[in-house]
Amino acid sequence: MTALLSLTTIFLSYNQAQSECKFNLFIPAERGFVLDLSRHHIDQLSNEISYLFFLRSSSKSSLSVDVGLRRSPRSKQTIEIESDPLFGYLNDRRGLPSKLSIGLEGWTPRGVSGSMKVVARFENASAQVTLHYTAHKEKGKPRFNNETWDEDIALVESLARQAMSIAVRWKLAGVGSSIDAGRESLIERGYVRLGPWMTSKGFTVTWDPMKRMATFTKGNQTIKLAEGSREGFDGSVRKDHGSLIVGLNGELWAKTSQLSSWIN
Amino acid sequence: MAHALPPISARDVDFTGNHPMRNVDGPYADPEVTWSSSGTEAAPAISIDIDGNLSVKFEHYNNSDKSGTGVFQVYFAELLLPDSTTVPLQVNGNSGASASVSIPAYGSFWSPNFQISGWDPWIHGGQLRIGYLVDTTGIPGLVGYGMTREWRFLVNLEPPVGHMATVWHELLEETTAYAWGEDDPTQAGKDLTFGLYYAQRFAYPGQENLTSNWFDESNSFKLSTLLRTSGWVTGNCYDVAVYLHLLFESQGLSNEPLLRLCQRGPYDLRAFLSNDICPIGSDSTIPSNYNPIAWTNHCVVLFDGKIFDACLALQKAPDLSGYWNPPASWTSTQHWYVDHGQEFTGVAKRFIQPSEIISFDPPQFNFDLHLPHEMTQSEDTTFIFGGIL
Numbered sequence: 001m002t003a004l005l006s007l008t009t010i011f012l013s014y015n016q017a018q019s020e021c022k023f024n025l026f027i028p029a030e031r032g033f034v035l036d037l038s039r040h041h042i043d044q045l046s047n048e049i050s051y052l053f054f055l056r057s058s059s060k061s062s063l064s065v066d067v068g069l070r071r072s073p074r075s076k077q078t079i080e081i082e083s084d085p086l087f088g089y090l091n092d093r094r095g096l097p098s099k100l101s102i103g104l105e106g107w108t109p110r111g112v113s114g115s116m117k118v119v120a121r122f123e124n125a126s127a128q129v130t131l132h133y134t135a136h137k138e139k140g141k142p143r144f145n146n147e148t149w150d151e152d153i154a155l156v157e158s159l160a161r162q163a164m165s166i167a168v169r170w171k172l173a174g175v176g177s178s179i180d181a182g183r184e185s186l187i188e189r190g191y192v193r194l195g196p197w198m199t200s201k202g203f204t205v206t207w208d209p210m211k212r213m214a215t216f217t218k219g220n221q222t223i224k225l226a227e228g229s230r231e232g233f234d235g236s237v238r239k240d241h242g243s244l245i246v247g248l249n250g251e252l253w254a255k256t257s258q259l260s261s262w263i264n
Numbered sequence: 265m266a267h268a269l270p271p272i273s274a275r276d277v278d279f280t281g282n283h284p285m286r287n288v289d290g291p292y293a294d295p296e297v298t299w300s301s302s303g304t305e306a307a308p309a310i311s312i313d314i315d316g317n318l319s320v321k322f323e324h325y326n327n328s329d330k331s332g333t334g335v336f337q338v339y340f341a342e343l344l345l346p347d348s349t350t351v352p353l354q355v356n357g358n359s360g361a362s363a364s365v366s367i368p369a370y371g372s373f374w375s376p377n378f379q380i381s382g383w384d385p386w387i388h389g390g391q392l393r394i395g396y397l398v399d400t401t402g403i404p405g406l407v408g409y410g411m412t413r414e415w416r417f418l419v420n421l422e423p424p425v426g427h428m429a430t431v432w433h434e435l436l437e438e439t440t441a442y443a444w445g446e447d448d449p450t451q452a453g454k455d456l457t458f459g460l461y462y463a464q465r466f467a468y469p470g471q472e473n474l475t476s477n478w479f480d481e482s483n484s485f486k487l488s489t490l491l492r493t494s495g496w497v498t499g500n501c502y503d504v505a506v507y508l509h510l511l512f513e514s515q516g517l518s519n520e521p522l523l524r525l526c527q528r529g530p531y532d533l534r535a536f537l538s539n540d541i542c543p544i545g546s547d548s549t550i551p552s553n554y555n556p557i558a559w560t561n562h563c564v565v566l567f568d569g570k571i572f573d574a575c576l577a578l579q580k581a582p583d584l585s586g587y588w589n590p591p592a593s594w595t596s597t598q599h600w601y602v603d604h605g606q607e608f609t610g611v612a613k614r615f616i617q618p619s620e621i622i623s624f625d626p627p628q629f630n631f632d633l634h635l636p637h638e639m640t641q642s643e644d645t646t647f648i649f650g651g652i653l
Contacts, residue, residue, distance in 0.1 A: 036492055041653055047482040049653070053489050062493040068481045077524070077647060078483060084560050086535045086627055087474055110626050113469055114498040115477050126481040134495035135467060140547030142467040142496045 021050040022176035023067055023166045025159055032056045033063050040176075045072035048175050059133065059145050061152075065159050066128040067167045069175060082107075093120075096157045098211040102164050102228045103127065103244070109153065114144035116153055118160040120228065122244055125171040127163035127228070129156045154210050161212040164228035165247035179249045186246060186253045194225065194245065194252040201263055214252055221264050227252060234262050272398055272409035275372060276323040283311040283424055287433040288491045309416035309433055310392060313423050313516060314385040314447070319377045324398060324409065331369040332403035337362035337396060338378050343417060344391040351390075353382040367403065383419050386447040387515065389440045392417035421452055422516025427652050434491050435514040438463075442511070449517055450593050453567050456511045457592040460544075460574040466499035466507070467545025468575060476502045483650035485510075496545065504544055504575040505563040506649055512567060521646035523566040525600065527612065527639075534560040535616040536639070537631060539608070541576040548577035548588050558616055558629055563647055564599070571599040573611070580609045601639040614638045 021038040033054035040050040049068040056063065082090045093101040095108035096118070102108075103120030117130045131152055135142035146152075169177060172185035194214065195205055203216035203223070212227035224233040227247040230240055239262065243255040285292045292308070312318050322336070339360040341353040355361040356379050363376045380394075397410035418440050424431035442459025446452040460466070469477070477498050478486050485506045490497065499507070505522050512518075527536045540554035547553055554577075565572040570593040581587040582598040584607060591599050591611070601610040614637050622628040 037488065039488075041484075043482055043484060043651060045482070045650075047650075049480055049482060049484075051480075051489075053492060055492065060495060062489065064486070064489050066480055070481060072482075075483060075648070077645070081561070084534065086533060086558075086621070086624060087560055089475055092626065107475065114467060114496075115469065117475060117477055119481070121481075128481060130477060132477070132493050132497050134493075134497065135545075136496075137464070137547075140550040140553055142464070142545045144467075144496075144498075 021052050023050055023052075023163075025052060025065055025162055027054065027063075027155070027159070031155060032058045036062075047071055050175075059148060061134065061145075062132045063156075063159075064128075064130045065163055066126070066130075067163050067170065068126045068128070069167070069170055070124040070126065095153075097154050098157060098213055098226050098229075100213070100224075100226045100229045100231045100233075100238075102157075102160050102226075104230070112146060112149050114142070114146065116149070116156055118156055120160055120164045120167075122164065122168050122171065125164075125167035127160055127167050129160045129163060131156055158210050158212055161226060161228035162247060164244070168228075168244060168246050169248065182248050186248065190255050191243075191246065191253040192256055194254040194256075197254075197256055198223075212247065219264075223262060225252070225254070225259075232262075271407050272324050272326050272367075272400070274322070274409075274411065274413075275325055277320065277413065278323070279310055279318060279320050280377070281312065281317040281319055283313070283420070284430040285309060285311050285433055285436070286430050288488050291430065292433075309418055309436075311418045311420060311424070311431055311436055312383075313420040314383070314387075316420075316423075318380045320380060320394065321377045322375045322396065323372055324375075325372045326367050326406070327370060328406055329369045330400075330403050330406035331367055332400075332406070334365050334367050334403060334406075334408070335362050335397075335399040335401075336365040336375040337399060338394060339397060340393075340395045341380050342393050343383055344393055344414075345388070346390065350393075351382070351384060353380055353392075355380060357381070362399075365398070367398075367400065367406070383417075386445050387419060387421050387440055387443045387452060388445060389416070389418040389437070391415070420514075420516055421446065421449060424514050425516050425518070426513040427510055428513035431514050432487070432491075432510075435510055439511050439515050443515060450568060450570070452515055453512060453517055453565075453570075453572055454592040456515070456517075457508060457565075457572040457574045457590050460504070460508050460511060461548075461577065461590040464496055464545070466504050466574075467496050468504075468543030469498040469500060470543070474500055476500050478503045478506075479649070480653055484653040485649055485651070487652045489653075499544075501563045501575040502647070505565055505573075505647075508565045508572065508574045510652070512565060512572075517567055520566045520568075521648060523564050523571065524561050524645045524647045525564065525611075525642040526561045526645060527615070527642050533616060533618065533621075535621075536560070537613045537616050538576075538611055539613045540579060541611065542578075542588075544575050544590075548590075551579075554579055556613060556631060556633070558627070558631075562611065567593075570594060571596060573599060576611070578609070578611070580607075582609050584609065596644070597641065600642050601637075603637070603639075608637045608639075610639075612639045612642070 037053035051066040054063040089107040092107045106120040109116040133144040135144040169182035173181040203218045216223040242258040246253045343351040395412040400406040400408040443452040443455035542548040542553045
């Protein structure tokens with residue numbers, strides 16, 4: 001019995017340090033990704049990260065989705081590396097099918113490679129989606145099995161936008177907060193539901209669930225706004241509407257003070 | 265008709281002196297084998313260093329009304345090596361040992377501790393096999409018990425340190441394979457560097473994508489997800505250096521901070537052109553795989569004041585001889601740049617001139633490959649990562 005109790009204690013303390021991920025994301029089954037790992041981790045500086053890790057056996061690739069809240073400052077070295085005048089990638093944020101950034105800073109893939117990584121930050125909240133391909137050897141070099149890049153980058157964009165929304169909700173309402181708590185926090189901060197607001201202005205709405213992009217049409221005007229982004233397209237003109245669009249339980253929420261000026 | 269009494273059954277085994285161990289799924293239980301209602305749960309491996317002090321004791325259960333004093337006899341211990349040879353080990357300094365043990369009725373009992381020693385003093389691994397008997401001759405009616413048990417057994421150079429203080433089994437198996445037979449820290453470090461470079465595990469992503477792939481937003485290295493991703497994966501110099509650092513730590517090699525090699529240069533671009541390098545993942549025996557690359561910094565492992573760089577291979581050693589391998593245990597100067605007059609060796613070649621930069625976003629270059637080599641000593645700093653995840 002003593003041995004059993006000791007073993008139980010070991011596993012309990014381990015589970016407390018490595019609890020389950022505090023968010024859920026839906027990936028269509030036909031994409032072939034199977035959940036392999038679900039973790040929530042708090043480091044010694046109280047930074048929190050939740051992540052889901054998936055494996056796809058058909059092409060031997062892996063996919064990781066992280067949502068995090070930082071409570072310690074980023075190191076000077078990290079800032080220097082990311083903002084290097086020659087190789088910095090902080091502003092490299094538009095390599096996505098929608099061509100719209102996510103968060104306030106971050107980066108997206110610069111080209112087809114053996115992996116793709118999208119990093120999006122909103123102040124101390126962050127979302128990170130990484131997809132790794134494996135390779136075989138060809139003429140003395142690794143050749144990555146990235147034939148599905150185009151459809152994968154679309155999935156990665158979709159997940160990154162959803163993860164950004166979750167990160168913002170956690171920032172506003174607390175880590176692991178409920179949908180209701182998130183909604184209250186958004187209302188307190190002046191967010192309104194985007195769909196009904198645009199409809200009240202006479203727009204019709206269509207929704208692209210993969211790009212997480214809503215298209216609003218009225219007469220000759222078309223406005224495109226994407227979840228997790230403070231950019232949008234007014235016709236073909238890229239504009240900044242000043243605050244992130246936050247997705248919550250299938251609804252888009254936005255601050256509309258600047259968007260009002262977009263409407264003809 | 266007489267009914268045979270149930271046999272004595274095995275429960276726990278407890279090793280002491282071995283290193284705390286875990287794998288990608290979490291910590292291993294200690295004691296190493298734990299009896300439970302669902303059966304026996306065995307930790308997959310035992311880790312010990314070459315000077316380690318390993319002892320073991322066994323727990324059994326007597327499911328009968330007979331009690332008394334028996335004899336617990338460990339009659340052999342050996343290490344079965346991959347080539348099917350065996351190394352005999354000592355038990356309390358002899359080929360075997362025995363001691364009396366009190367066996368209660370309907371209760372569990374532990375054997376005394378037995379000291380195991382005699383494995384070879386270099387990095388290696390095998391199957392630890394221990395044969396024992398519970399002799400119950402002195403207890404009429406009680407059937408004795410005996411068996412041989414096996415555990416994966418890995419011999420470290422030194423006790424694991426730093427992030428590997430609870431050593432990850434996967435990394436220990438990897439380093440044991442790379443540095444098999446070594447008893448010298450520097451040579452083990454070279455083996456780990458070469459082993460990782462040639463492992464077909466990391467592939468440098470190339471000029472178009474220099475970002476690190478295995479760090480989270482808190483600067484922690486995502487070892488769990490890396491180990492769960494099989495085969496070749498992309499990784500830049502920081503990914504490779506941190507992983508090599510963890511391999512060093514798993515063998516107990518000193519955990520000096522990682523080193524960032526930086527260079528400001530006369531144009532204040534912080535950019536330099538490398539020597540012809542063959543990045544990790546490519547075949548270093550093929551000359552066409554060696555090309556220059558533009559960098560502003562580079563991360564390497566520092567151990568005992570020398571540099572170990574598994575991210576790349578160079579064609580020439582510091583003495584101008586043919587090399588075609590990753591730099592390992594090179595001085596900072598040897599690794600960075602040595603001017604031999606008409607020739608030079610090392611990682612760095614010269615500063616990038618502003619006229620060679622076509623675009624900053626994305627970075628695009630038109631290197632003038634006829635410009636002479638010209639470099640100064642790098643401005644090195646340490647790189648601290650936030651732990652492992």
